[in-house]
Amino acid sequence: MIHLHHVPMARSLRVMWMLEELGLDYDLSLYSIRDGSMRTPEFLRLSPAGRTPVLEMGDEVIFESGAILQLLAERHPQSGLHRAPDHPDRARYLELIHYSETIGCLVENLNMNRVFLRNPADASPVVIRLLTARLRGALAAVGPQLRGDFLLDSGFSAADIMLAYGFVLADRYVRVGDYPELQAYWDRCKARPAYQRAAARDGVQDFFDRDFYPLPEV
Numbered sequence: 001m002i003h004l005h006h007v008p009m010a011r012s013l014r015v016m017w018m019l020e021e022l023g024l025d026y027d028l029s030l031y032s033i034r035d036g037s038m039r040t041p042e043f044l045r046l047s048p049a050g051r052t053p054v055l056e057m058g059d060e061v062i063f064e065s066g067a068i069l070q071l072l073a074e075r076h077p078q079s080g081l082h083r084a085p086d087h088p089d090r091a092r093y094l095e096l097i098h099y100s101e102t103i104g105c106l107v108e109n110l111n112m113n114r115v116f117l118r119n120p121a122d123a124s125p126v127v128i129r130l131l132t133a134r135l136r137g138a139l140a141a142v143g144p145q146l147r148g149d150f151l152l153d154s155g156f157s158a159a160d161i162m163l164a165y166g167f168v169l170a171d172r173y174v175r176v177g178d179y180p181e182l183q184a185y186w187d188r189c190k191a192r193p194a195y196q197r198a199a200a201r202d203g204v205q206d207f208f209d210r211d212f213y214p215l216p217e218v
């Protein structure tokens with residue numbers, strides 16, 4: 001039995017997408033970042049920092065989206081989503097899996113400033129502008145990484161799931177469409193039936209209140 005602890009539209013969507021790519025059955029528990037449901041003793045026993053995703057597979061409990069994707073890819077090599085240590089794309093595969101959290105951390109900091117602060121006046125326009133510029137730079141660095149339709153010469157992999165998910169959130173702060181090559185890549189990823197199944201099961205996010213957050217004036 002596979003059980004995913006999930007916040008709609010949050011990084012656990014990567015794990016849903018991966019599970020769908022693998023064709024595995026799973027149950028979901030839904031949480032909200034706003035309502036304290038990730039600070040209960042029961043949840044903190046699963047995820048000591050109170051974060052999602054957490055994946056339970058029988059008695060095994062694992063957090064960190066990148067680790068979960070790597071583990072699932074490794075355990076299902078027939079899926080083609082894994083790149084083994086002796087694969088020519090191995091180094092780039094690992095690099096891009098982990099680079100995805102360079103984007104993830106920038107988005108998280110923007111979310112903190114623009115979405116989660118109880119008093120929006122506490123946000124710093126200077127910091128927001130700096131984080132947005134850094135996010136723009138981090139996204140612009142992805143284009144040259146593309147090899148054909150996806151990130152690796154050897155085709156779609158878990159690294160694409162890690163990285164392309166980042167566009168779902170980053171697009172609120174930097175228009176992915178400003179980078180036509182990235183937009184086309186993202187569209188290819190979103191067209192995958194597994195992504196569509198995950199998106200349909202995702203649930204309703206409760207943090208963004210608009211499609212796009214323009215830069216504040218300083």
Ligand SMILES: N[C@@H](CCC(=O)N[C@@H](CS)C(=O)NCC(=O)O)C(=O)O
Pocket residue numbers: 007010011012033038050051052053063064065066101
């Ligand atoms: N590097 C971790 C980050 C996990 C993380 O921060 N998840 C967010 C949702 S996207 C979360 O649970 N936030 C709850 C909080 O900050 O209180 C991963 O990739 O799994």
